Amino acid sequence: MITDDDVRYVARLARLRLEPGEAERMTGELAKILEHIGKMSELDTADVPPTAHVLDVVNVMRPDKPRPSLTRDDALKNAPAVADDSFRVPRMG
Amino acid sequence: MSGVLDPLRLKAREAKRLLVDGEVSAAELTKVYLDQIAAVEERVHAFIRVTADNAAKYSTKIDREMQAMRGPLAGLPLAVKDNMVTEGVTTTCASRILHDYAPVYTATAVRKLWDAHVVMLGKTNLDEFAMGSSTENSSVQVTGNPWDLATVPGGSSGGSAAAVAAGEALWALGSDTGGSIRQPAALCGIVGMKPTYGAVSRYGLIAFASSLDQIGPLTRSVYDCALLLRHIVGKDPYDATSVELPFEVELPEGDRLDGLTVGIPGEYLALGIEPGVRARFDETVALVEELGGRCVEISLPHTEYGLPAYYIIAPAEASANLARFDGVRYGHRAEGAEDLLEMYERTRGEGFGAEVKRRIMIGTYALSAGYYDAYYGRAQRVRTLVRRDFARAFEGVDLIVSPTSPTVAFRAGSRTDDPLAMYMSDLCTIPVNLAGLPALSIPCGLSDGLPVGFQLIGPAFSENRLLKAAHALEGALGFETAPTFRDSAASSDAADAARSVAARAAADGAPPAPPGEASS
Numbered sequence: 001m002i003t004d005d006d007v008r009y010v011a012r013l014a015r016l017r018l019e020p021g022e023a024e025r026m027t028g029e030l031a032k033i034l035e036h037i038g039k040m041s042e043l044d045t046a047d048v049p050p051t052a053h054v055l056d057v058v059n060v061m062r063p064d065k066p067r068p069s070l071t072r073d074d075a076l077k078n079a080p081a082v083a084d085d086s087f088r089v090p091r092m093g
Numbered sequence: 094m095s096g097v098l099d100p101l102r103l104k105a106r107e108a109k110r111l112l113v114d115g116e117v118s119a120a121e122l123t124k125v126y127l128d129q130i131a132a133v134e135e136r137v138h139a140f141i142r143v144t145a146d147n148a149a150k151y152s153t154k155i156d157r158e159m160q161a162m163r164g165p166l167a168g169l170p171l172a173v174k175d176n177m178v179t180e181g182v183t184t185t186c187a188s189r190i191l192h193d194y195a196p197v198y199t200a201t202a203v204r205k206l207w208d209a210h211v212v213m214l215g216k217t218n219l220d221e222f223a224m225g226s227s228t229e230n231s232s233v234q235v236t237g238n239p240w241d242l243a244t245v246p247g248g249s250s251g252g253s254a255a256a257v258a259a260g261e262a263l264w265a266l267g268s269d270t271g272g273s274i275r276q277p278a279a280l281c282g283i284v285g286m287k288p289t290y291g292a293v294s295r296y297g298l299i300a301f302a303s304s305l306d307q308i309g310p311l312t313r314s315v316y317d318c319a320l321l322l323r324h325i326v327g328k329d330p331y332d333a334t335s336v337e338l339p340f341e342v343e344l345p346e347g348d349r350l351d352g353l354t355v356g357i358p359g360e361y362l363a364l365g366i367e368p369g370v371r372a373r374f375d376e377t378v379a380l381v382e383e384l385g386g387r388c389v390e391i392s393l394p395h396t397e398y399g400l401p402a403y404y405i406i407a408p409a410e411a412s413a414n415l416a417r418f419d420g421v422r423y424g425h426r427a428e429g430a431e432d433l434l435e436m437y438e439r440t441r442g443e444g445f446g447a448e449v450k451r452r453i454m455i456g457t458y459a460l461s462a463g464y465y466d467a468y469y470g471r472a473q474r475v476r477t478l479v480r481r482d483f484a485r486a487f488e489g490v491d492l493i494v495s496p497t498s499p500t501v502a503f504r505a506g507s508r509t510d511d512p513l514a515m516y517m518s519d520l521c522t523i524p525v526n527l528a529g530l531p532a533l534s535i536p537c538g539l540s541d542g543l544p545v546g547f548q549l550i551g552p553a554f555s556e557n558r559l560l561k562a563a564h565a566l567e568g569a570l571g572f573e574t575a576p577t578f579r580d581s582a583a584s585s586d587a588a589d590a591a592r593s594v595a596a597r598a599a600a601d602g603a604p605p606a607p608p609g610e611a612s613s
Contacts, residue, residue: 007454014412014457015419015434016450017442029451029512030458036513037401040471043478050473051480053304053334054290054529055553060333074197078423087421093432 002031098122100129100260101575105169105317108263112168119168122263123152123212126170129260130214133578136242138234139256141175141185143215152212164210166324172262174253175216176223177203177308178297182213186299187231188221190418190425190444200297201332202266202308202325209324214262217252221446222415223273223301225249226518229509230448237505238281240543243582244502247277247518253311254281258576264312264321268298270305271403272497272522275534278311279497279546282536282576284318284563285311289553290529291336293322294329302410303334305403305526315535315564319344322556343557345564350386353562356490357388360396364520366499369540374496377537377547380569381494386562391490393482398475399524404516405459405472406527411449412456418444451512480528487552492562495521497534497546504582521548531556535563536572 007023007030018026072085081088098108098117103125111117127145134140148170155162178184178196185191199207207213220230228236228251238246239259246255250267254277257265267274269287278285286309293308300306310321323342329335357378362371378388420426420440427439445453459468486493499520508515525532530550537547547566551559 002458006458010454010458010461012438013461014453015416015437015441016445016453017438018450019442022450026451026454030454032513033404033451033455033516034458037404037468039401040398040405040475041467043395043398043475045471045474045478048474048477050470051476051527052473054480055334055336057291057334057336062330070197075422077197078194080420080424080426089421090430090433090436093434 002027002034098125100125100263102573103263104314105263105312105320106314108169109166109320119152119155119212120149122168123148123170123214126214126260126262133239133259134261136237136578136580137239137255137259137261138236139217139252139259139261140172140215141187141218141233141252142183144182144213145215148212148214155210155212162210164208166206166320167210169211170214170263171206171211172214172217172253172256172265173203174219174250174265174267176219176268176299177266178299179203179213179216182216184216184299185233186222187219187233188444188446188449189232190440191423192425194423196297198297201294201329203297205325206266217250217256217265219252220249221449222299222411223249223268223270224411224448224452226272226276226515227503227505227508228252228277229505230446232446235505237580238502239576239578240282240502242578242580243504244543245280245505247280247498247502249273249277250285250311251277254278254283254285257281257283257311257313259578264310264317266308266325267311268306268308269526270302270407271526272519274309274311275522275532275546275548276498276518279534279536279548280502280544282544282572282574283311283313284315284533284535284567285309286318286322286533287525287531288322288326288556289531291334292326292338292531292554292556294327294332294335296329296331300414302407303414304410305407307526315345315533315560315567318533319560338556339554340557343560345560347561348384348565348568350381350384350562350565353386353492354490355381355386355388356391356486356493358391358393358396358486358493358495360393361495361521364396364499365517366496367501367540370496370498370500370545373538373540373545374547377566377570378494380566384565384569389490391486391493393486393524395475395478395482396524399479399527400516400520402472402475402479403523403527404455405468406476408452408456409459409469409472410456412453412460415445415449415453448512476527479524483524483528483530483552491551491558492555493550495548495550497521497548501540501543501545525550529553531559533559533563535567535570537570538572539574
């Protein structure tokens with residue numbers, strides 16, 4: 001059963017700040033959803049291979065030749081903060 | 094001429110003929126839709142952004158430069174779901190985290206249509222990041238269903254479906270991860286198709302669940318659906334999962350189903366289908382036989398495990414895909430954070446809505462150490478079982494049919510407090526995405542005055558078979574009813590207030606160039 005502490009831990013993994021009370025509310029919601037998902041354990045899947053992709057495509061390659069791509073100006077166009085032609089971020093903690 | 098065109102009934106096939114014959118100009122046709130938007134959008138809220146000036150200018154340019162601009166869809170007005178990036182036109186995914194995002198490139202499916210000279214009318218509302226079944230998870234506004242404005246249009250492509258049903262667009266693009274084209278098409282009384290996985294490039298479709306997402310058409314007829322589909326399919330060097338269709342998409346003809354064997358999965362009918370929906374479904378099945386088709390009962394034994402598998406796989410992929418929204422390269426950034434980690438956490442906490450957070454949490458939990466095998470690993474194995482069900486069934490039948498949605502359009506607000514109840518809206522559509530199959534929904538009548546959708550599912554790459562059968566059935570059904578824009582909650586002003594969370598806040602900023610300009 002998922003607990004408030006689990007939810008806070010997962011939120012940290014997901015880099016998601018939850019408001020006061022949000023973690024507790026989410027614990028209840030996630031518990032209910034996970035209970036439904038638990039239905040899968042009725043099936044014996046030991047000998048069933050997993051599906052990651054539905055089509056039989058293998059590696060898609062192209063020649064390793066340089067070609068035009070996004071310009072620096074375009075790449076920085078939507079950035080909230082820019083310095084020295086780079087994305088500017090707060091210092092590491 | 095444009096005075097006699099009824100946007101609630103006009104189909105792309107007819108509009109194209111009128112344009113080619115010179116009976117109507119592209120500018121006149123575009124004006125029909127812009128006028129309808131002006132008349133009803135205040136009540137429907139289908140669009141996040143209407144690009145009216147660009148559409149008017151571009152359609153005039155098409156008329157003026159007829160020789161150079163004779164693309165196969167020249168002058169046909171289109172709405173685009175706001176999770177496909179469009180250079181020059183803000184793309185929001187109906188999320189606060191992308192509220193002012195100005196894409197520097199254009200999604201391949203949209204680019205192909207611009208190159209064919211369609212006229213883009215605007216970007217339509219959706220559940221934030223396409224996560225939802227009612228379009229109520231939009232951070233911008235709640236869209237009303239033109240058949241009863243107090244009910245939802247379905248989701249997540251609810252804006253595109255409502256726009257087409259309301260005559261605010263001739264046709265539209267949507268995206269379908271677990272039913273997000275077919276379910277809103279059903280609830281709004283129009284045609285919606287999810288092609289085979291890989292048939293349409295996902296380049297520029299802001300990713301929700303990459304192994305399930307697929308772009309497709311929402312239209313007023315099956316013919317129109319085929320016409321739009323044939324111009325968006327194809328392998329794209331920018332999407333390594335895209336494939337070339339081994340055939341050309343045919344424009345459907347014919348009115349018979351002779352020789353066609355159609356499977357009816359008993360498991361789908363046991364899923365709590367409401368009586369009115371069941372009645373229309375049964376009538377339509379009877380019609381299949383009248384047209385010469387043969388209906389047989391089949392079994393898809395793992396149907397009830399599709400939903401649980403989906404609600405691990407889709408959130409797991411979403412939690413990875415949405416990691417890119419971190420306040421560094423684009424989108425919202427929280428103010429005043431002391432360090433990088435705090436900036437990430439607050440940006441994402443402020444930027445995402447409740448349902449998106451819920452799915453990121455489920456996905457992260459399912460992928461976290463100690464739980465991976467029990468959840469994600471198992472879900473992928475269940476996915477194989479669902480695929481095998483379909484493969485086995487298609488050894489004996491040509492197509493499978495079911496109701497598209499277990500219910501007709503439900504009241505706004507009636508499922509928002511119960512995520513699981515909302516997820517149940519997609520019981521009949523989700524297995525199709527898990528198996529990567531093509532499927533479409535056509536309107537098959539009304540129940541309590543609201544449209545019912547009939548879903549046809551085919552094997553991978555059976556688009557032509559599906560479209561041909563759906564076209565014949567559509568002709569026999571003769572569903573030509575138009576929505577009435579009634580509002581069963583009109584007596585209480587509260588409903589209307591609740592509907593406009595922030596009515597078209599984004600509608601003003603004028604993008605720099607008419608869509609399509611940059612392509613020439």
